[in-house]
Amino acid sequence: MNVLSGLGHGWHNVVSANGVTISIIGMLLVFFSLAVITLIISSTPYILKLVSRFYPEQEESVTGNGVKKVSEMDIVAAIGAALCHSMDSSNNRM
Amino acid sequence: MEFFIDFFKSTGFYLMTPGNIMMIVIGLIFISLAIIKHYEPLLLLPIGFGIIVGNIPSLASMPLGVYDKGSVLQYIYFGVTQGIFPPLIFLGIGAMTDFSTMLSNPRLILLGAAAQIGIFLTLMGSLYLGFSPQEAGSIGIIGGADGPTAIFLTAKLAPHLLGAVAIAAYSYMALVPVIQPPIMYLLTTKKERLIRMKPPRVVSKREKIFFPIIAFLVSALIVPGSLSLTGMLFFGNLLKESFVTERLAQTARTALIDIVTILLGLTVGASTQAQTFLTKESILIFVMGATSFAIATAGGVIFAKIMNLFSKEKINPLIGAAGVSAVPDSARVAQLIGQKEDPHNHLLMHAMAPNVAGVVGSAIAAGFLWSLFVK
Numbered sequence: 001m002n003v004l005s006g007l008g009h010g011w012h013n014v015v016s017a018n019g020v021t022i023s024i025i026g027m028l029l030v031f032f033s034l035a036v037i038t039l040i041i042s043s044t045p046y047i048l049k050l051v052s053r054f055y056p057e058q059e060e061s062v063t064g065n066g067v068k069k070v071s072e073m074d075i076v077a078a079i080g081a082a083l084c085h086s087m088d089s090s091n092n093r094m
Numbered sequence: 095m096e097f098f099i100d101f102f103k104s105t106g107f108y109l110m111t112p113g114n115i116m117m118i119v120i121g122l123i124f125i126s127l128a129i130i131k132h133y134e135p136l137l138l139l140p141i142g143f144g145i146i147v148g149n150i151p152s153l154a155s156m157p158l159g160v161y162d163k164g165s166v167l168q169y170i171y172f173g174v175t176q177g178i179f180p181p182l183i184f185l186g187i188g189a190m191t192d193f194s195t196m197l198s199n200p201r202l203i204l205l206g207a208a209a210q211i212g213i214f215l216t217l218m219g220s221l222y223l224g225f226s227p228q229e230a231g232s233i234g235i236i237g238g239a240d241g242p243t244a245i246f247l248t249a250k251l252a253p254h255l256l257g258a259v260a261i262a263a264y265s266y267m268a269l270v271p272v273i274q275p276p277i278m279y280l281l282t283t284k285k286e287r288l289i290r291m292k293p294p295r296v297v298s299k300r301e302k303i304f305f306p307i308i309a310f311l312v313s314a315l316i317v318p319g320s321l322s323l324t325g326m327l328f329f330g331n332l333l334k335e336s337f338v339t340e341r342l343a344q345t346a347r348t349a350l351i352d353i354v355t356i357l358l359g360l361t362v363g364a365s366t367q368a369q370t371f372l373t374k375e376s377i378l379i380f381v382m383g384a385t386s387f388a389i390a391t392a393g394g395v396i397f398a399k400i401m402n403l404f405s406k407e408k409i410n411p412l413i414g415a416a417g418v419s420a421v422p423d424s425a426r427v428a429q430l431i432g433q434k435e436d437p438h439n440h441l442l443m444h445a446m447a448p449n450v451a452g453v454v455g456s457a458i459a460a461g462f463l464w465s466l467f468v469k
Contacts, residue, residue, distance in 0.1 A: 009224045017230070019221040023214035026462050033316045033458050034207040034451060037309050041200040041301075044308075048300050057300055 109151035113368030121145030121363065127268065134268035134423070137241065137359055141264055144363020160364045171361040174256065177249045179358040180242035181326040186351025187421065187453065188306070188330025189343040196447035197301055198294035201401070202413070206451025208397030209417025210459050212237030212390025216382050217463075223378060228252045231463040233379055236263045237386030238456030239270070239420040243323060245362065247460040251467050257365040258376040262383035264362075270423040271430075273384070274391050274415050278431055281395045282411050286402075287435045289410040291444050302335040313458055320461025324454060390418040394448060409444075416445040419452040 014020065048057075102108055124142025128135035147167075152158045157165040173179040196203060217234035225233060232248040232255050244263035248256050266273060306328035313324045333343040365371075398414030412432050416424040425445035432441040 009222055011222060013224055014218050014221045017221050017227045019218045019227075019230075022227075022466060023218055026214050026217075026459060026466075027211060029317065029462050030210045030455050030458050031204070031207045033313050034203050034455055036312050036316070037454070038200045038203045040308050040312065041197055041203070041305065044197075044301050044304055045298075048298065048304070051300075057298060 104153055106150050106152070109153070111151065111368060113372045114149040114151055117149040117366060117368045117371065118146050120366075121149070124363075133271075134264070136355060137264050138268050140356055140359025141261065141363040144360040145261075145366050146363075147360070148364035148367050159367060160361055161367070161370075167361060167364050170357050171365065173354075174245060174260075174358060174361055174365075175249050175253055177246045177322065179354050180246035180249075181322045182354045183242040183351055183358070184323050184326040184457075185330040186346045186348075186354070188327040188332075189334045189346035190351075191327075191331060191334075191421070191450055191453075192446075193302065193305055193331065193450060194297045195294045195443045196450055197297045197305055199292075199444070199447055201405075202409070202444065202447035203451040204401070205394050205398055205409075205414045205417040205448035206419075206453075206455045207417075208414065209390045209394035209448070209452050210238065210455045211393035212386040212388070212418070213456070213459050213463075215389050216386035219385060220382055223382070225378075226252075228467045229255055231467050232259050233382050234386060235259075235456070235460055235463065236266065236379075236383035237390040237418070238452070238459060239263070239267055239387060239390065239418040239424065240453060240456045241267055242358075243419075243453075243456045243460045245358070246323060247464055250464050254370075255375070255379065257362065257367075257371050258379045259383075260362040261366055261371075262380050264359075265380075266383055266387045267420045267423065270418075270420050271427055273387055274418075274424060274427050275431060277388055277391045278395060278412055278415050278427070281392060281399075284435060286399070286411050287432060288439070289408050290436075290439055291410055291413075291441070292407060294443055299335070299337075303332070306331040306335065309454065313454060313461075317458050317461040317465065319463075319465035320457045323457040323460065327453065327457065387418065391415045391424075394418060394452075410439075410441055413441055413445040413448055417448040417452045417455070419449065419456050421449050421453060422446065424452075425449040 121142045121144075124138045124145060127133045128138035128142060148159060157163060158167070159165060160167045160171040162168055213234045216237050217230045220230035220233045221227065228251040232244070232252040235244045235247045236259060238244065241260065241263045245256065245260050248259040252259075310324055310328035314321045330343070330346050333339045333346060394414035394417035395411050396414070397417075398409045398411035402408050402411070410432060412428040413425075416428050418424050425442055428445040429440065429442040432439045
């Protein structure tokens with residue numbers, strides 16, 4: 001096992017392994033990669049707007065939670081059905 | 095009588111060392127934390143049981159442990175040592191991750207980058223302590239708070255540290271609700287913790303499909319070393335978001351990831367045999383891992399505060415702590431602390447953005463360190 005391989009501890013270890021340079025470059029690289037992704041994501045809605053002029057997106061739109069959008073009438077119908085069901089079950093219990 | 099004595103000498107009772115007993119107790123603590131405290135039970139339970147399995151002593155002539163050639167555990171452990179399991183776990187993570195909140199507020203991605211500072215500062219700290227660059231990189235990656243990434247990089251750079259690094263990474267991931275809050279309270283004011291953020295906008299299906307392809311191209315072209323991890327992560331996400339491969343996405347996010355987690359957890363636990371695990375270096379790795387994790391948390395929070403100096407729409411700095419991957423626990427911690435100050439402030443959605451960005455960031459950091467230190 002080549003752990004703590006007789007180098008002792010000290011700043012010279014960091015310098016000889018280019019620790020500071022590696023850390024700075026590594027951090028910059030992570031930032032750069034994610035910043036590029038950020039920029040692309042930010043511009044995506046505009047690009048897609050242009051694209052949808054020629055190829056409009058199909059109606060099946062999805063909310064942020066991945067849940068399909070439904071009309072208000074559907075929601076009212078679902079609430080009504082749930083109420084009806086709960087009243088039925090409470091009557092049965094009685 | 096002699097037969098009985100010979101048999102007794104082959105039993106675990108006779109061969110057991112104090113180190114084995116200590117490791118078995120640690121295994122039992124892991125299992126207790128999983129069952130009683132519900133700390134990352136999906137990971138701590140298999141790892142805890144694996145620790146017990148790995149510390150049952152046996153005769154040298156019987157191949158039983160993960161390090162014994164030809165043993166069953168060694169064949170399973172092959173997936174860990176060769177870095178096969180981590181990308182498969184990333185595939186599952188990709189198939190279960192919703193990047194919507196990140197896509198709706200892209201600037202939060204930078205918080206995921208800032209939290210990676212823990213990796214690089216710990217790398218320097220480990221070099222200072224006398225670890226080789228390969229070992230220092232493997233220890234530093236613990237700060238990414240991403241178990242599969244830590245295992246992947248350590249398997250490539252410093253396989254002899256695999257047990258210690260994996261256990262440290264998963265322990266700190268499980269201890270997110272304990273480690274992070276004090277740092278978050280220390281670095282934020284009550285006023286900052288009360289900041290409410292705008293609800294995320296609706297993200298179109300096309301954006302969701304576009305994202306994994308573009309993000310993969312960018313990360314893999316800049317840091318090809320991250321290809322195995324980011325490739326599988328974004329492939330899994332594309333399976334989910336395309337809506338045409340629902341069966342594949344379903345398998346990746348359920349059966350596949352569960353099977354791999356069981357095999358990985360059990361064998362990583364079994365790799366912590368007292369003889370190889372209870373060393374001064376392991377203790378140092380645990381200390382450096384905790385430091386790395388704390389720095390990463392602080393890095394995310396401080397960067398959120400810096401961003402607030404320049405932006406009109408304020409960010410609640412608590413979500414900066416979620417930049418340390420550990421999906422979704424660190425996001426949940428941000429939500430809990432935010433709700434303690436204001437019960438109607440829902441930060442979870444916002445915290446998921448730096449959280450998933452942290453996964454990508456730590457994979458990129460791992461790819462960079464691998465390409466740099468590969469022999």
